[in-house]
Amino acid sequence: MPSGEGKFMTGIIVVLPKAEDVRNIKNLLVRNGIPVAGACTTGAQAIALADGLHGGIVLCAYKLADMIYSQLLEDLPPGFEMLVMASRHVISENLTGSGVMCLSMPLKVHELVETIGMMSHNMERNRRRRRQEGPRERTGQEQKLIGKAKEVLMSRNHMTEEQAHKYIQKCSMDSGTNLVETAQMVLAMIK
Numbered sequence: 283m284p285s286g287e288g289k290f291m292t293g294i295i296v297v298l299p300k301a302e303d304v305r306n307i308k309n310l311l312v313r314n315g316i317p318v319a320g321a322c323t324t325g326a327q328a329i330a331l332a333d334g335l336h337g338g339i340v341l342c343a344y345k346l347a348d349m350i351y352s353q354l355l356e357d358l359p360p361g362f363e364m365l366v367m368a369s370r371h372v373i374s375e376n377l378t379g380s381g382v383m384c385l386s387m388p389l390k391v392h393e394l395v396e397t398i399g400m401m402s403h404n405m406e407r408n409r410r411r412r413r414q415e416g417p418r419e420r421t422g423q424e425q426k427l428i429g430k431a432k433e434v435l436m437s438r439n440h441m442t443e444e445q446a447h448k449y450i451q452k453c454s455m456d457s458g459t460n461l462v463e464t465a466q467m468v469l470a471m472i473k
Contacts, residue, residue, distance in 0.1 A: 293319030293338040294398065297328040297354070298367075299347050307341065314395045316402075325349040329357050337361025337409075339401055344368040344376065355382065363401055424462045431465035434472050 294316060298304045301323055308321045319338055320331035325346045332340065340358060344351050344366055351366050358364070364382040366373075373384045383401060385393060420428075428450065435446035454464040 293317050293335055295319055295328050295331050295335075295338060295340045296321040297323065297325065297340060297342040297346060299323060299343055299345070310391060310394070311341075311398070314391070316395065316398055323347060325354040325357070328354060332358050332362055335361075337405065339363050339365055339398060339405070341365045341367070341398070344372050351377075351382065352380070363405060365397060365401065420462070427469070428461055428465045431468040434469060438472065 294311060296304055296307050296311070296318060298307065304321045304323060308318045311318050319335055320328075322328055322331065323346075325342075325348050328340055328342070332338070338361070340354065340362055342351055342354060342364065346354065351364065355364050366377060366382050366384050367387055367389060368377065368384065370386045373386055377384050383397060385397060431450060432443055432446040435441050435449060436443060439446075441449065450461060450464050450468065453468070454461050457464065457467075459467070
């Protein structure tokens, strides 16, 4: 089993100006257990491939036959990160502070595999976090509890419903609790 097998969930698009280089990098990645979703020689082909995917990593050269990396990055759909392979000189002159991950040429296989592994891991972790943070439907009982806390604030503290809601939200954020827990605390303190 290749050393990286099973730990890479993100598909890779390899885009380099020379077909031979594309083939060599693709084979190197596959041998190391990294799934390659597509391989091509132009930015336009990479964009077309990316449009059919739900995110991934574009591994490319600084300059392609039809565009440079920044034009490709601009046209990629959301959910993609870029890893640019270039000479140390090109990286220091053109890519420092660009917001893309870079690897200097000549390429070291272990650095490529480790960098893609790190990027893939971070992308998967961020996807899981976004799914977990998605809005959750409140139950009828939870909605009633929040409504009751608002009613108490409105009658006792002469607030409008909007003011009461904002007050509960602010207390929730300040205390690091959710709205339901904050509503419970408001009701407990007022009794």
